[in-house]
Amino acid sequence: MTNLSADSKRVHRQRGAVLPLAMLILLVLSAVLLGLASLTGQEPLAARNHMLVAQSQGMAEAGLDRALWALSAPDAADGVAWAAPVPAPYDGSRLVDVMVDGLPLGAFRLTISGTGDRQRHVVVTGFAPGTPGQLGQARQDISATAIRLRFPSLPAGLTVRGTLQVGPGVVIDAADDGSCGSAAGTWSSGATTLGPGSQVRGRGGDPMAPNGAADLRQAQDPGLFDALTFDAAEMSAFKALARARGTYYQGAVTFDSTRPISDGLVFVDTVSGQPVSPATPAADLAAVRVRDGAATDPNRIVRGWIVVNGSLAIEGDLTLQGLAFAADRFSQSGTSQIRGAAVAGHVRSTTPSLIEARPGAAPALTWSCETAKAGGGRIPQRWMVKPGTYREAVS
Numbered sequence: 209m210t211n212l213s214a215d216s217k218r219v220h221r222q223r224g225a226v227l228p229l230a231m232l233i234l235l236v237l238s239a240v241l242l243g244l245a246s247l248t249g250q251e252p253l254a255a256r257n258h259m260l261v262a263q264s265q266g267m268a269e270a271g272l273d274r275a276l277w278a279l280s281a282p283d284a285a286d287g288v289a290w291a292a293p294v295p296a297p298y299d300g301s302r303l304v305d306v307m308v309d310g311l312p313l314g315a316f317r318l319t320i321s322g323t324g325d326r327q328r329h330v331v332v333t334g335f336a337p338g339t340p341g342q343l344g345q346a347r348q349d350i351s352a353t354a355i356r357l358r359f360p361s362l363p364a365g366l367t368v369r370g371t372l373q374v375g376p377g378v379v380i381d382a383a384d385d386g387s388c389g390s391a392a393g394t395w396s397s398g399a400t401t402l403g404p405g406s407q408v409r410g411r412g413g414d415p416m417a418p419n420g421a422a423d424l425r426q427a428q429d430p431g432l433f434d435a436l437t438f439d440a441a442e443m444s445a446f447k448a449l450a451r452a453r454g455t456y457y458q459g460a461v462t463f464d465s466t467r468p469i470s471d472g473l474v475f476v477d478t479v480s481g482q483p484v485s486p487a488t489p490a491a492d493l494a495a496v497r498v499r500d501g502a503a504t505d506p507n508r509i510v511r512g513w514i515v516v517n518g519s520l521a522i523e524g525d526l527t528l529q530g531l532a533f534a535a536d537r538f539s540q541s542g543t544s545q546i547r548g549a550a551v552a553g554h555v556r557s558t559t560p561s562l563i564e565a566r567p568g569a570a571p572a573l574t575w576s577c578e579t580a581k582a583g584g585g586r587i588p589q590r591w592m593v594k595p596g597t598y599r600e601a602v603s
Contacts, residue, residue: 257346260336260345260346261336261346261348263313263314263336263337264314264336264346265334265348266314266336267306267313267314267315267316267334267335267336268316268333268348268350268600269334269350270316271304271318271332271334271350272318272332272350272593274304275288275298275318275320275354276330276354276591276592276593277590278320279356280356280590282325290323290324290325291325294320294321297318298318298319299319299320300317300318300331302317303315303317303335304317312337313337314334314335315335316332316334316335318331318332318333319331319332325356326439326441326442327353327354327355327356327445327594328354329351329352329354330350330351330353331350332350333347333348333350334347334349334350348600348601349601350598350599350600351597351598351600352594352599353593353594353597354591354592354593355445355591355592355594356591357445357449357587357588357589358438358442359531359580360436360437360551361388361389361436362395362436362549362551363392363395363425363428363436364391364392364393364394364395364410364425365381365382365391365392365393365394365549365550365573365575366393366395366549366550366552366563367394367395367396367549367550367551368394368396368397368398368552369396369397369430369437369554370396370398370557370558371398371401371561372394372396372398372400372426372561372562372563373400373403373560373561373562374394374401374403374406374408374563374564375403375562375563375566376403376404376405376406376564377403377404377405377406378403378407378563378565378566378572379406379407379408379409379570379571379572380407380409380563380571380573381407381409381571381573381575382409382574382575383410383411383413384411385575385576385577387577387578388577388581390410390411390412391410391411391577392410392422392423392424392425393408393409393410393413393424393575394408394423394424394425395424395425395426395428396424396427397428397429397430397433398426398427398560399426399427400426401560403564406419408424410422410423410424433553437551438533443483443515443517444483446473446475447475447477448596449473449475449594449595450473450474450475453470454470455470455473455474455475456475456477457476457477457494457496458476458477458478458481459476459477459478459479459494460494460495460496461494461495461496461497462496463496463498463499463502464499464500464501465500465501465502466501468501468502468503469502469504469514471505471511471512471583471584471586472511472512472513472583472586472587473512473513473586473587474513475517476496476514477494477517478492478493478517478518479491479492479493479494480492483517484517484535484536484553486555488556493517493519493535493555493556494516494517494518495519496514496516496518496519496520496521496534497523498510498514498520498521498526498528499523499524501524502526503526503527508524508526508527509526509527509528509529510526510528510530511528511529511584511585512529512583512584512586512587513533513583513587514528514530514531514533515531515533516533516534516535517535518534518535519534519536519538519539519557520532520534520537520538520539520552521538521540521541522539522540522541522544522565523540523542524542525542526544526545527545527546527547528544528546528547528548529547529548529579529584530579530580530582530584530586530587531549531550531580531581531583532546532548532549532550532551533550533553534550534551534552534553535555536552536554536555536556536557537552537554537557537561538551538561539561539562539563540562540563540564540565540572541565542565543565543566543567543568544565545565545567545572545574546572547573547576547584548575548576548580548584549575549577549580550573
């Protein structure tokens with residue numbers, strides 16, 4: 209009897225002991241549920257924000273593409289003329305709406321600054337959404353430098369700032385192409401020496417009597433060459449583009465079967481990577497040789513521009529369709545052919561540039577303005593973003 213009474217009292221005292229624990233569990237569960245509910249409510253908002261940021265990025269990219277198109281079409285009604293002030297909307301004065309099937313997606317505002325036909329700076333701000341009253345919920349800023357690979361207005365198929373020697377039996381022909389004006393076969397600021405049996409033909413010369421005044425021009429003003437050649441900014445752009453595509457080299461380089469040369473733009477820089485000038489040490493200049501086996505094409509054709517901050521020697525059994533540009537001396541030998549143009553700047557060398565290639569019955573160099581300009585179809589003719597200059601910021 210006594211034991212039953214004690215057990216009853218003990219049970220009575222423990223009654224309700226689990227209530228605080230249950231309340232604590234309910235409190236924790238309520239907090240968890242409230243947190244989950246809050247996160248669930250924020251997810252659509254976060255997803256919408258991500259969508260708007262991506263949409264504003266698309267608007268900014270559309271503005272950049274529009275700027276590149278306008279610069280590439282200077283004669284179009286909506287283009288940007290290179291020699292005139294930048295018109296609206298490319299001066300940042302007007303918002304450009306982007307719509308699909310009549311529905312607004314967003315808008316952009318773009319500004320093209322700078323002058324000339326070689327390099328411009330572009331700033332674009334993209335907005336999303338594009339409906340009135342909501343503009344500015346997401347914004348993307350993009351800036352970039354736009355460049356154009358300008359082909360110089362060459363006076364001849366072979367243009368040399370210095371002396372030139374044409375070997376025996378060599379043929380240089382610029383008579384058939386008048387698409388870029390009347391080009392001579394050769395142009396040199398110094399004397400041009402012709403070997404026995406060599407023939408230089410220019411546009412407008414007598415086809416029955418080559419080597420006349422319209423065929424080869426010598427003792428010309430070197431200032432004319434300096435005005436038409438690539439400037440430091442253009443050479444810097446070439447370097448950036450070649451780096452981006454893996455065709456940038458330095459110093460002494462030989463292209464042959466063990467190291468083929470790529471189509472497109474190939475840039476060979478000085479040993480130091482510094483721009484060339486008359487004060488550049490001879491040991492710092494690039495020295496490039498293009499030999500047998502350098503072309504990967506089965507027909508042994510290389511298409512593009514070979515730009516060298518130094519000397520360039522084309523020696524192999526191949527055909528270059530495009531432009532060969534040497535800041536110093538240029539030479540061509542063997543059975544090689546050039547269809548396009550060649551340029552030698554002679555920044556240091558006083559040794560004459562030499563053309564002694566004899567590719568059978570074909571000319572060693574045949575002037576073709578469009579082939580030289582487009583690098584046989586491998587050099588883009590429109591404006592593009594200079595590698596390393598693209599910047600973006602979200603706000």
